[in-house]
Amino acid sequence: MLGHTTRSLFHVREYAMSSIINAVHTAVSGLNSQSHAFTDLSNNIANSQTTGYKASTTSFEDYVTNNELANDGESLSDSVAATTRQHTDTQGMVTTSTNSTALAISGNGFFNVVHATGQSNDSTPVLGTQQYYTRNGDFSQDKNGYLVNTSGYYLEGYNVDATSGTLGTSLSAIQVPSSVAFRPTESTKLTATGTLDSSSTTPVGQGTDMKATAYDSTGTASTVDLTWTKVNDTTWTVKDANDTSNSATVTFDSTGAVSSVTSQNSAGTSSTSSTSFDYTGSPQDMTVSLSGVTLGSANTVSMTSDSVTSGTFSGISMGTDGSVMATFDNGYSQLVAKIPLTTFADPNSLSAQNGQAYTATSQSGSPQINAVNTNGAGTLTTGSIEESTTDLTGDLSKLIVAQQAYGANTKVVSTADQLLQTTLAMIQ
Incomplete structure (x- = not known):
């Protein structure tokens, strides 16, 4: 028991x-x-x-x-x-910032950024190859002209080539140094001034040239060469030296001023104006004003374009379409880079890193680079930041x-x- x-x-x-x-x-x-x-x-x-x-x-x-x-x-x-x-797919409140270069995303996109791995001897940052993504758009320019956010990440985008003026197709860190050069503005109008010889000194069938430097949309220079030929004492023709089918017949009144201009281009189209004709050719189609040309005793005609050719860099501005613009003291601004936004199939599966940054994973899906306001990437608000979602x-x-x-x-x-x-x- x-x-x-x-x-x-x-x-x-x-x-x-x-x-x-x-x-x-x-x-x-x-x-x-x-x-x-x-x-x-x-x-x-x-x-x-x-x-x-x-x-x-x-x-x-x-x-x-x-x-x-x-x-x-x-x-x-x-x-x-x-x-x-x-x-990570939760939208934070967008608020105004005192930082004019700050950007806030409203949508699913992320900024493409990289991190510095060190500095060169001249204190230029050495940027790593690891691709990061962030919603921290509080960007400012550092001493080298790079756009860097408050977590030390460098903003990437498509940069404009300083030589050709064309927008790149691969991502790289956006840098706008104070030494950025002003690209001449696109020429839209050529203005001729001076006199044409109506005396016997210039016989019928002869004349003179006038040349001007014109610029295309990328700031590339071309020379426009127009040839004047005397028809009679009150009538002259003006032709493109490189395309004689692009021409105009100019008639002067009794005071020696232009009274009418009949133009014809290489396509065979003709038009009549009181003081100008339409130039078609390189670097682009332009209007040629002849109101400043009069009949006189000598051939002294010259020609200028309306392009602005000089300016001093004064800062940068951000556009709601992702454009990064260099501003100049002449009042003009020019595109230096374009910011895209990247989306993921499952942004909540991104791998969190230091400084509000993320890296892609197999669960998040491959990064899809989009232009601003396309494919759900979202819109940008300038001079603003996205607040914490806490x-x-x-x-x-x-x-x-x-x-x-x-x-x-x-x-x-x-x-x-x-x-x-x-x-x-x-x-x-």
């Missing part, structure tokens, strides 16, 4: 010990999970004022294991685990709940310890 009692106490002790250990194990997993939640909440609260920060949340899940407490092959949940969930009030409330849950789990550990001591005392 005594042996039977001893065996019963043994089984009671074993069952009780197993139950208590499972309870402690579950409570400890609860403590770890609530600690994880504390970390996520504290990170959100700490970054409530961080530009472009995307708040995260904590997800809890239970674990089911086979244990001695299970009956008839059933399983019991005896632990909990916590994981961090990113919400819900400060909500996270503080969750913090209180997490604190209570943590305290409850510590109570379970304390109670289990008391039960363990009671159980051990039963068989002593």
Whole structure:
């Protein structure tokens, strides 16, 4: 009888010990999970004022294991685990900034950025090859003219080639140094002035030339050469020296002023004007004004274009279409780079890095580069930033709940310890 009692106490002790250990194990997993939640909440609260920060949340899940407490092959949940969930696709509030070069995205896109890995001997940053993506658009120019955000990431885009004036097709860090040269503006009008010899000094069938430098949309210079030929004392023709089918017949009145201009281009189209004709040719079609030409006693005609050819760099400005413009003291601005935005199939699966930056993963999908306001990439607001998505009030409330849950789990550990001591005392 005594042996039977001893065996019963043994089984009671074993069952009780197993139950208590499972309870402690579950409570400890609860403590770890609530600690994880504390970390996520504290990170959100700490970054409530961080530009472009995307708040995260904590997800809890239970674990089911086979244990001695299970009956008839059933399983019991005896632990909990916590994981961090990113919400990089959540839109933050766009607010006005005092920084005129700041940009805020409203949409799904990210800025393409790189990070410096060091500096060269002349203090120029050495940029890494790792591609990063960010929503922190608080960009400013550094001493080398690069656009850098407050986390130290360098903005990338399509830069305009300084020589050809054409927009590039591959991403590179945007740099606008103070030494950037002004590209002459596109010529739209040529103006002729001076006199044509109406005396016998210039016989019929002869004449003179007038030349001007004109510029295309990229600032490339071309020489326009127009030839004047005398028809009679009051009529002259003016032709393109490189395309004689592009011509005009100019008639002068009794005072020597231009009275009419009949032009014909290489396509065979003719038109009549009082003082000008349409030039078609290189570098582009332009209007040639002849009102400043009069009849006189000598051939002194000359010609100029309306292009602005000089200017001193004064700063940069940002456009809502992603254009980065260099501004000059002559009042003109010129495109120096274009900013695209990159989207992902699952932005919440991007890998978070320091400084509100992300890298692509197999789960996020491949980066898709888009022009601003296309394919859901979003729009840009200049002179603005995207605020943190932290819900400060909500996270503080969750913090209180997490604190209570943590305290409850510590109570379970304390109670289990008391039960363990009671159980051990039963068989002593």
